Amino acid sequence: xxxxxxxxxxxxxxxxxxTGLIDGVTTNPSLIAKSGRNFFEVIADICSIVPxxxxxxxxxxxxxxxxAEGRKLATIAANVCVKVPLTIDGLKTCKALSDEGTKxxxxxxxxxAQALLAAKAGATFISPFVGRLDDIGQDGMDLISxxxxxxxxxxxxxxxxxVASIRSVPHLVESARLGADVATLPPDVIKKLxxxxxxDKGLAAFLKDWEATGQSILG
Ligand code: E4P
Numbered sequence: 769x770x771x772x773x774x775x776x777x778x779x780x781x782x783x784x785x786x787t788g789l790i791d792g793v794t795t796n797p798s799l800i801a802k803s804g805r806n807f808f809e810v811i812a813d814i815c816s817i818v819p820x821x822x823x824x825x826x827x828x829x830x831x832x833x834x835x836a837e838g839r840k841l842a843t844i845a846a847n848v849c850v851k852v853p854l855t856i857d858g859l860k861t862c863k864a865l866s867d868e869g870t871k872x873x874x875x876x877x878x879x880x881a882q883a884l885l886a887a888k889a890g891a892t893f894i895s896p897f898v899g900r901l902d903d904i905g906q907d908g909m910d911l912i913s914x915x916x917x918x919x920x921x922x923x924x925x926x927x928x929x930x931v932a933s934i935r936s937v938p939h940l941v942e943s944a945r946l947g948a949d950v951a952t953l954p955p956d957v958i959k960k961l962x963x964x965x966x967x968d969k970g971l972a973a974f975l976k977d978w979e980a981t982g983q984s985i986l987g
Contacts, residue, residue: 769944772820772930772952776803778813780955785817792820794895794932794952796851796875797827808844815845821892823873825851826861834861842870849873849892854882859889866890873930880914887919887927893950897933898943908933909942916947937961 770791773784776799784790793814800807811824824844826837838850838861849871852858862872866889873893874886878901886894896915898908912931919925928949934940937960943951953961 769948770820770928770950771958772823772950773818773958774799774932774934774952774954776800776805776810776814777955778803778810778817781814781817784955784958790818790820792822792849792950792952793818794823794851794873794930796823796825811841811844811848815847819847821849821871821873822847823849823851823875823893825875826853829853829855829857831857831860831864834858835864838865838870838872839868851875851895854878854886859885862886862889862891866892875932877915878911880911880918883911883915883929884918887922887925891927893928893930895930895932895952898931898939899933899935901933902935909939909946912943912948913946920947 771789772792772794773781773790774794776795781793803810815822824841826834828834828837834852834857841850842848850865851873852861853876854874862874865872871892873895874891875895877883877894877896883894883896896911901908901911915929930950930952931943931948932952934951934953934957940951940953
């Protein structure tokens with residue numbers, strides 16, 4: 769399973785990239801606004817830190833302008849993945865950009881039917897949002913289960929299921945159990961993946977016992 773970081777915070781991305789466990793980055797207009805930085809500069813910086821796909825989202829809602837924006841964003845770096853919303857114009861843009869060889873992430877997916885449409889439009893990634901479905905009283909993981917199953921039924925579908933709006937470690941674990949291709953995770957959730965109280969307790973005990981031996985591995 770690929771792990772993407774869901775942030776436009778370059779320092780957080782650099783720290784996590786140093787683990788060697790980060791395969792890509794997703795941003796959205798809200799995350800760009802939160803960074804307080806110029807869109808093009810921050811995307812260029814992120815692309816230089818992480819060699820994998822870096823999602824940069826269009827801001828227009830009509831096909832012609834979205835296409836022009838997507839083409840411009842794709843010039844920032846070879847690993848830019850243009851993000852478009854799951855609307856009719858967004859999917860027209862997805863089809864056109866995909867046909868030109870540009871990677872496309874279709875975002876704001878909230879139903880299996882939408883996920884199927886994105887695959888037909890040639891999306892590189894479909895981003896079903898689990899947390900926002902949970903927020904309105906639905907089970908976001910049902911959408912992941914349905915999408916993974918539907919895509920598996922058709923060998924020709926190459927679109928990868930990129931689980932978005934992840935809010936917790938169980939969201940990630942369940943996504944992996946269902947066979948989703950990618951998870952995009954906020955930095956704080958990634959950090960939580962490493963932790964377990966029994967790891968801390970066990971390590972403290974091992975270190976204490978090792979110290980009592982008086983030995984040193986490096987001499
Ligand atoms: C994905 O690409 C989105 O940027 C993100 O996962 C949305 O998460 P949120 O619902 O927590 O804002």
